Amino acid sequence: MRMSQLFSQTLREAPADAEVESHKLLVRAGYIQQLAAGIFTYLPLAKRVLTKIENIMRQEIDAIGGQEITMPVVHPAEIWKETERWYQIGSEMGRFYDKSGRDMVLAMTHEEVVADLVRRTIHSYRQLPALLYHIQTKWRDDPRPRAGLIRVREFTMKDSYSLDMDQEGLDQQYRAHYQAYYNIFHRCGLQVKAFKSDVGMMGGSMAHEFMYLTPIGEDTLLVCDNCGYAANRQIARFKKDPAAVEEPLPIEKVATPDTKTIEDLAEYLGIPKSKTAKAIFIIASIIQGVESYDRLVFAIVRGDMDLNETKLTNVLKAKELRPALEDEIISVGAVPGYASPKGLKDVLVVVDDAIPESPNLVAGANEEGFHYLNVNYDRDYKAEIVADIAVAEEGSLCPECGNPMGLQRGVEVGNIFKLGSRYSEAMGANFLDQEDQAKPVIMGSYGIGSGRLMASVAEEHHDEYGLIWPISVAPYAVHLIILQKKVKHQDQNKGEEVDDNDPLDVAEGLYEQFQSAGIEILFDDRDQRPGVKFNDADLIGIPIRLTISDRSLQAGGIEAKQRDQKEKTIIPIDKIVSHVEATIAELHANIDQEVVTIPFEE
RNA sequence: CGGGGUGUGGCGCAGAUGGCAGCGCGCCGCGUUUGGGACGCGGAGGCCAGCGGUUCAAGUCCGCUCACCCCGACCA
Numbered sequence: 001m002r003m004s005q006l007f008s009q010t011l012r013e014a015p016a017d018a019e020v021e022s023h024k025l026l027v028r029a030g031y032i033q034q035l036a037a038g039i040f041t042y043l044p045l046a047k048r049v050l051t052k053i054e055n056i057m058r059q060e061i062d063a064i065g066g067q068e069i070t071m072p073v074v075h076p077a078e079i080w081k082e083t084e085r086w087y088q089i090g091s092e093m094g095r096f097y098d099k100s101g102r103d104m105v106l107a108m109t110h111e112e113v114v115a116d117l118v119r120r121t122i123h124s125y126r127q128l129p130a131l132l133y134h135i136q137t138k139w140r141d142d143p144r145p146r147a148g149l150i151r152v153r154e155f156t157m158k159d160s161y162s163l164d165m166d167q168e169g170l171d172q173q174y175r176a177h178y179q180a181y182y183n184i185f186h187r188c189g190l191q192v193k194a195f196k197s198d199v200g201m202m203g204g205s206m207a208h209e210f211m212y213l214t215p216i217g218e219d220t221l222l223v224c225d226n227c228g229y230a231a232n233r234q235i236a237r238f239k240k241d242p243a244a245v246e247e248p249l250p251i252e253k254v255a256t257p258d259t260k261t262i263e264d265l266a267e268y269l270g271i272p273k274s275k276t277a278k279a280i281f282i283i284a285s286i287i288q289g290v291e292s293y294d295r296l297v298f299a300i301v302r303g304d305m306d307l308n309e310t311k312l313t314n315v316l317k318a319k320e321l322r323p324a325l326e327d328e329i330i331s332v333g334a335v336p337g338y339a340s341p342k343g344l345k346d347v348l349v350v351v352d353d354a355i356p357e358s359p360n361l362v363a364g365a366n367e368e369g370f371h372y373l374n375v376n377y378d379r380d381y382k383a384e385i386v387a388d389i390a391v392a393e394e395g396s397l398c399p400e401c402g403n404p405m406g407l408q409r410g411v412e413v414g415n416i417f418k419l420g421s422r423y424s425e426a427m428g429a430n431f432l433d434q435e436d437q438a439k440p441v442i443m444g445s446y447g448i449g450s451g452r453l454m455a456s457v458a459e460e461h462h463d464e465y466g467l468i469w470p471i472s473v474a475p476y477a478v479h480l481i482i483l484q485k486k487v488k489h490q491d492q493n494k495g496e497e498v499d500d501n502d503p504l505d506v507a508e509g510l511y512e513q514f515q516s517a518g519i520e521i522l523f524d525d526r527d528q529r530p531g532v533k534f535n536d537a538d539l540i541g542i543p544i545r546l547t548i549s550d551r552s553l554q555a556g557g558i559e560a561k562q563r564d565q566k567e568k569t570i571i572p573i574d575k576i577v578s579h580v581e582a583t584i585a586e587l588h589a590n591i592d593q594e595v596v597t598i599p600f601e602e
Numbered sequence: 603c604g605g606g607g608u609g610u611g612g613c614g615c616a617g618a619u620g621g622c623a624g625c626g627c628g629c630c631g632c633g634u635u636u637g638g639g640a641c642g643c644g645g646a647g648g649c650c651a652g653c654g655g656u657u658c659a660a661g662u663c664c665g666c667u668c669a670c671c672c673c674g675a676c677c678a
Contacts, residue, residue: 012627012639013614017671037670109678143676415678447678483637531638551637
């Protein structure tokens with residue numbers, strides 16, 4: 001490609017609304033342009049990177065038995081109603097009417113379409129197992145797109161769907177994806193770590209998220225350096241410091257004026273926060289079939305902990321939670337700031353599992369300005385649900401080994417789910433087994449967003465001058481720069497001296513040569529000053545830079561430099577193609593070294 | 603959805619107290635220049651986000667709306 005023809009333009013300054021480096025650089029280097037919040041155009045350079053990433057994904061999924069298909073972006077609402085996700089998912093789903101007024105859905109994911117495909121196609125156990133995948137547009141109307149390509153509303157995803165007769169088959173395909181995903185990320189030059197995660201709206205029994213660890217990430221992860229326990233904060237378990245063993249003391253009401261928060265209360269009474277009970281009122285909308293209803297929930301965690309809303313949501317099987325309003329709290333007879341689980345009506349009480357273990361806590365007395373001392377679970381009140389509903393913090397103890405865990409931020413670049421029969425049962429996607437029994441197909445689903453992966457690679461591989469693509473995903477392997485535009489030699493008819501080493505001639509010749517050698521090359525043939533060309537080359541981030549100039553020719557050839565290194569070497573013209581081929585091979589070999597077997601962690 | 607911020611040419615920005623819409627980069631033409639974002643001369647390009655008000659006069663004051671960004675909530 002000639003840079004004079006390339007449809008893009010580099011910018012000296014990044015748009016003011018770009019904050020993270022991958023966003024700034026991808027815009028400045030002319031890879032992407034924003035059309036609206038979370039909606040981007042991918043220009044030729046970006047398209048080439050995406051194609052490379054997608055081809056890596058194709059190779060790895062094909063290698064574990066995948067067959068590529070393409071499923072529609074527009075779905076009739078019926079299939080989403082069949083699985084009830086039409087009712088469960090809120091504004092994140094894009095809905096519209098077709099010309100006849102039928103409900104239509106923009107694809108957020110494709111389980112429904114796959115289940116429909118399966119019920120039409122799979123009839124016998126002989127057709128299983130199978131693995132389908134496609135690379136297709138998704139629309140998720142995220143309430144807050146951010147950080148350039150890291151979190152968008154419209155994006156392209158490789159999603160695969162495994163189909164099996166039984167759980168064992170699913171386990172096998174799940175593990176195959178686990179390794180294939182590591183291979184994909186490693187081949188893109190990105191180090192990731194798999195974390196156990198919440199299944200969220202996907203349902204099912206197990207999920208892992210593949211996290212690129214970076215401070216710009218929006219997921220919070222807990223990691224144990226000692227035993228390797230790793231989990232998304234949404235579901236991370238932790239060992240709760242046991243409370244001191246004490247005999248239950250008699251309950252006692254004390255005046256505690258102006259102590260609406262746990263901090264105030266603990267300070268006023270001169271006790272640790274772990275000796276108090278924290279009350280949180282939540283309105284949960286709980287799903288029941290196609291309907292959902294609101295329920296006031298009184299959640300209690302120990303004062304030294306905070307509520308984990310994801311855990312509570314899962315315990316309640318709720319669609320969503322929101323904080324209760326003062327009026328709603330008062331309406332059940334509770335006093336905000338001094339609420340007590342004793343004597344409330346029509347409230348669903350959920351306590352954290354550390355509460356029954358913690359005797360003699362201070363809790364609200366349900367009276368403005370008063371608390372009870374020595375409240376004991378079971379003796380003084382009971383809950384409908386006792387479960388782990390507390391959130392892990394920096395320093396929380398590892399549930400496996402008790403070591404203090406650290407908090408990290410991560411970008412979720414991929415995820416894998418064991419769906420089981422959630423979709424096949426809802427949609428009647430059955431097969432006949434050897435005993436002539438109809439059984440639901442056991443499904444798994446596995447996704448990687450290609451744009452987010454590209455942005456993560458950019459985030460990881462750049463310096464102050466620009467992008468530094470790994471060879472495996474670089475838009476071109478070679479960036480050829482000519483530092484002189486005009487042909488120097490004179491009109492040959494006059495018989496004057498002809499300089500066969502004219503830089504432009506050499507560059508044109510090499511451009512041809514590289515192309516016929518099948519090496520992807522971007523040729524900066526523009527009439528620009530050297531500084532402009534070098535800066536653009538650094539910004540665009542192609543791995544190998546070749547410079548042809550009077551100076552290089554006098555030194556004996558072409559100057560070669562790798563984007564991630566400082567050294568420049570002069571290579572004779574007749575050796576340059578083989579030299580570049582060798583460099584490319586070496587760069588690929590370096591990446592392939594990173595592709596290693598990762599033990600599967602439950 | 604709550605909080606905060608910003609909307610003036612492709613990008614970055616300036617435009618007290620209302621009075622002819624500007625600068626740098628980029629873009630077009632000519633010339634000089636050519637190893638790390640050159641210089642000279644001459645150009646093109648803007649309903650100042652939109653709507654409504656106040657005023658002789660609004661980019662500027664008032665009201666409403668919209669868009670985009672950030673934090674939080676949310677999120678396969």
